[in-house]
Amino acid sequence: MNNPVLEANKLCKTFGSLVAVQDVSIDIYKEEIHAVIGPNGAGKSTLISQICGSLSSDKGSVFLLGKDITNLPTEKRASLGIGRTFQISALSKEDTVLENAILGSVGASGKHWKFFNPVLKNSILRDEAEYCLEIVGLKDLINLKTATLSHGQLRLLEVAVALTLKPKVFIMDEPMAGLGSDGTKQLTEFLDKLRERAPILLVEHDMDAVFALANRITVLDYGRIIASDKASSIKKDPEVQKAYLGEG
Amino acid sequence: MIKESHLNIFVLGLLIFVPFFAYWNDQPFTITLMTRAVIFAIAAVGLNLALGIGGFISFGHAAFFGLGGYVMGILAWHSQNYVTLVEWPILIEGTKSMPIIWIITIAASAFLAAIIGMISLKTTGVYFIMITLAFAQMMYYFSTSWSAYGGEDGLSIYVRNNFPGLNTLDPIQFFSICCVILLIVLFFMGRLIKSPFGLALNASRQSRQRIEAVGFDFHKLQLTAFILSGAITGLSGALFADLNRFVSPSMFSWQLSGEFIVFIIIGGVGRLFGPVIGALIFVWLEHLIGGISDYWHIFLGFILLAIVLFGKGGIIGLLSREDAQHE
Numbered sequence: 001m002n003n004p005v006l007e008a009n010k011l012c013k014t015f016g017s018l019v020a021v022q023d024v025s026i027d028i029y030k031e032e033i034h035a036v037i038g039p040n041g042a043g044k045s046t047l048i049s050q051i052c053g054s055l056s057s058d059k060g061s062v063f064l065l066g067k068d069i070t071n072l073p074t075e076k077r078a079s080l081g082i083g084r085t086f087q088i089s090a091l092s093k094e095d096t097v098l099e100n101a102i103l104g105s106v107g108a109s110g111k112h113w114k115f116f117n118p119v120l121k122n123s124i125l126r127d128e129a130e131y132c133l134e135i136v137g138l139k140d141l142i143n144l145k146t147a148t149l150s151h152g153q154l155r156l157l158e159v160a161v162a163l164t165l166k167p168k169v170f171i172m173d174e175p176m177a178g179l180g181s182d183g184t185k186q187l188t189e190f191l192d193k194l195r196e197r198a199p200i201l202l203v204e205h206d207m208d209a210v211f212a213l214a215n216r217i218t219v220l221d222y223g224r225i226i227a228s229d230k231a232s233s234i235k236k237d238p239e240v241q242k243a244y245l246g247e248g
Numbered sequence: 249m250i251k252e253s254h255l256n257i258f259v260l261g262l263l264i265f266v267p268f269f270a271y272w273n274d275q276p277f278t279i280t281l282m283t284r285a286v287i288f289a290i291a292a293v294g295l296n297l298a299l300g301i302g303g304f305i306s307f308g309h310a311a312f313f314g315l316g317g318y319v320m321g322i323l324a325w326h327s328q329n330y331v332t333l334v335e336w337p338i339l340i341e342g343t344k345s346m347p348i349i350w351i352i353t354i355a356a357s358a359f360l361a362a363i364i365g366m367i368s369l370k371t372t373g374v375y376f377i378m379i380t381l382a383f384a385q386m387m388y389y390f391s392t393s394w395s396a397y398g399g400e401d402g403l404s405i406y407v408r409n410n411f412p413g414l415n416t417l418d419p420i421q422f423f424s425i426c427c428v429i430l431l432i433v434l435f436f437m438g439r440l441i442k443s444p445f446g447l448a449l450n451a452s453r454q455s456r457q458r459i460e461a462v463g464f465d466f467h468k469l470q471l472t473a474f475i476l477s478g479a480i481t482g483l484s485g486a487l488f489a490d491l492n493r494f495v496s497p498s499m500f501s502w503q504l505s506g507e508f509i510v511f512i513i514i515g516g517v518g519r520l521f522g523p524v525i526g527a528l529i530f531v532w533l534e535h536l537i538g539g540i541s542d543y544w545h546i547f548l549g550f551i552l553l554a555i556v557l558f559g560k561g562g563i564i565g566l567l568s569r570e571d572a573q574h575e
Contacts, residue, residue, distance in 0.1 A: 054457070079463035090457040092450065103451050106444040107462030112469075118442040125444075165462060 003066060004029050005199050006082075006169045011050050011060035013043075013223075020046040022223045023060075028169055028199045033191065035202045035210045035231075038220035044203045045087070047220070048173050051201070052084050053077045065168060079110065083167025083198070085158040087174045091146050098142040100157060101129035104164030132163040136190065152183035159190075163197075170200040176209050188212055211235065252568040256521045263528070264427065271420045279419040280491070285531040286426045287487045292511040292523030293433055294480030299509065300518030301441065302473040303453030304369065308380030309508050311364065311387045312357045312478040314500035316485025318391065319353045321403040321495035328406060346411045346425070349486055357482020358475050365474035369467060381502055388500035402496025409490055416490070426487050430524070433480055438520050440476075449473050481508070510548075514555055516562030525563050 004027035013021040021043040028034045036044050049055035051062055053074035061070040069077050078084070091100050098120070105125040106112065119125060133139050136156040141149065149157065155175055162170055175191070176184045188209045191200060204210050210217065211231055218228040219240050227240045234240055263286065270278035295309045326333045326342025334340040343349060368379040392400045408416040416422050440446045452459040452469050459466055489495040498504070507530065508523075515526030530548070537544035559566035 052461070054460070073465075074460040075463045075465050078461050084461045086457060086461070090455040090461070092454040092458065094454060095447075095450065099447060100451075103447055103458070104462045106447065107459075107464055110463075111444060112448060112464055113472075114444045115446075116436075116439050116443055118439070119444045119447050120442065122444075161458075161462065 002029055004063075005065060006051070006201065007063040008047075008051055009061045009063070011047065011062070012058045013046050013050060013055060014058060019223050021050065024220070024223070024225055025060075026201070026218055026225075026228070028201050030199055031195050032215040033195050033200045033202055033213045035204060035214035035217045036220060037204065037207070037210055037217060041222075042220040043223040044220055045173065046223075048084075048171055048201075048203060052082055052171055078107065078165065081165070081168030082171060083162035083165045083169070084171045085155075085162050085173060085175055087177055089154040089158055091154065091157060091161070093145075093147040095146055096142065097133065097138055097144055097146055097149070097157060098126075098129060100146055101133050101142075101160050101164055102126060104132070104161040105129045108165045129164055132160045133157075135163060136160040151178050152180070152187075155179060155183070155187065156190075159194075167198050169198055170194070172200055172202050172204075174204055175202070176204055176206045184209055250568050252519070252521075252564060255564060255568050259521055259525055259528070260431075263430075263524070267420060267423050267427075276419045279423050281531060281535055283419065283423045283426050283491055284488075285528045286423070286430050287484050287491060288508075288511060288527035288531060289524040290426070290430050290433055290484035290487070291481045292508045292515075292527055293430070293437055294477045294482075294484065295508045296477075296512050296518065296523045297437065297440070297449075297480070298474050298477040299512055300522065301446065301449050301453065302470055302477075304372070304470060304474070305377050305509070306368075306380045306474070306477070307377045307502070307505050307509065308364070308382070308384035309478070309481050310500050310502065310504040311380075311384040312361060312482040313485035313488065313504060313508075314384075314387055314391065314495075314497070315357055315360055316353045316482035316487075317489035317495040317499040318397070318403075319356050319482075320349050320409070320486040320489045321405060322397055323349055323352065324405045324409055325397065325403050344407075344409045346409045346416070346490070349409060350483055353482050353486040354479045357485075358479040360482075361475045361478025362471070364478070365471045369470050369474060381505065384500055384502060384505055388497055388502075391497040391500055398496070400497060402494060402498075405489070405493045405495075408493055422491070426491075429483070429487065433483075434520065434524070441520065445469075445472070510552060512562075513552065514562055516564035519561065519564045522562055522564055529563070 007027040009025050010023045011021055012023060024047055038044055046055060050057045053072060061068060064080055069080060102119055102125055105128040106119060133142055136159050138153060138156055138160060176187060179187060184206060191213055214231045217231050217234040219226050227234055227237050267279045267282045291313055295306060298304055298306050323342045324344055327344045332339060333342050364383045368376055371379055397403055410416060411425055414421045448459060448464050449469055452466055456466050485499060511523050511526030511530055514529055515522030533548055537547050555562055
């Protein structure tokens, strides 16, 4: 069998006396979508932060393509191939759509310390950013200020910025949050194809989307894994139904 | 409504035209006033990189302004009094050469900014404001107690420093030197804002998460901006001391740090020409209303209040619409 693209081993995190994440291990293989579900406060966001580096882990380790990234800062992990999208869009709202995307291209290029040449005139970076915007379908909006985009468009822009990084794995924190049913449907179809580029670790509340997309599902409750299996088996798991799915 | 770029050209034209007009009409005082405005503009352009683009409000940029003044003062004082600056291990003499003074000033200010930045940038918001203020106040009190260089009385430099081929004591020639420096600083700042670094710094103000998620080192980004910012403000300090032929602890005063911020707010935060417009308006208000009443700051207060309440983009925001097309 292949090696996992991303592998987290026995991650732990406590805040004071609160155990947010306890012995959580999770792995993601090529071309799959691995969903993490669980009720509010189950530790999903903490887990994502530990994998992406914005929170340090008390115990456990994270491997990306076999490389230990447990102690690397967020920006190092990002340049090694972790493409994260945020639950609450973290974009430069005052800048244009293109500028947001090109920021990703600059970040991925590693050439951060260029002080003189205009970034928008750099055709390599620009083509790359435009290509990623085209994939998510925002090509026509590149000169709009990001603040004027609809909620759904912001979610797509988040994905586009992550795409510019050419990540080895996507980490998506509730991409469907706040989307209408049309938006959810569109994004679901999009993510379904996206897994061919890089596998996705998907934290999501929308169960229809999760079951439509996920190859495997891990269920968290009180910071612990209560089930982790193929999507079809999870649906039938009695413990999961009790904890989360509301008696099916 | 006018385009921002047109407004910038107009301001630039005014900046150059007024002193030369004054020169032909034999009004050296106006030239000196404009020189003062230009020097303040350079200082505030420097601060604008940290405050406007980077979004960290330094309330201690007088530290760099004063340092620039003292670098110039000390070097020139040693030169005019024929006292060597350092005798061991190598012999260093003072100098009256502007270009050499500038280079040393930039290096010294950048060094100071690196130290202040490394410590202060660990904090954010109001703590950053206070810690930068504290550093500037430390410099202030250090300068008042350094009796070798005049202590509270400061240092007088009898003759303005030299620039090859120019008579720097001629107001219009000294103005030209300062104005060219401002133009060079503005040119590089304009490029910087549009460069990858500028884009990232601008984004870091809006979302730290974003900048880290695309692989940028947030702290290095801020520190680099702070060092560049301090170096530019430091350079303006050396020019200011040369303009007055005098340097004193007041160049480190917190009021001055506050005035730099006021220039930026009047003109437009984060706008390339914001600090230039702000400095021009401030210096002229100080001259015109200050001539009528000692309490001219009251009027400045009203203007500031109006700008903060009604025009978030400062004067530029009030007068110009956003440039619609980005090339």
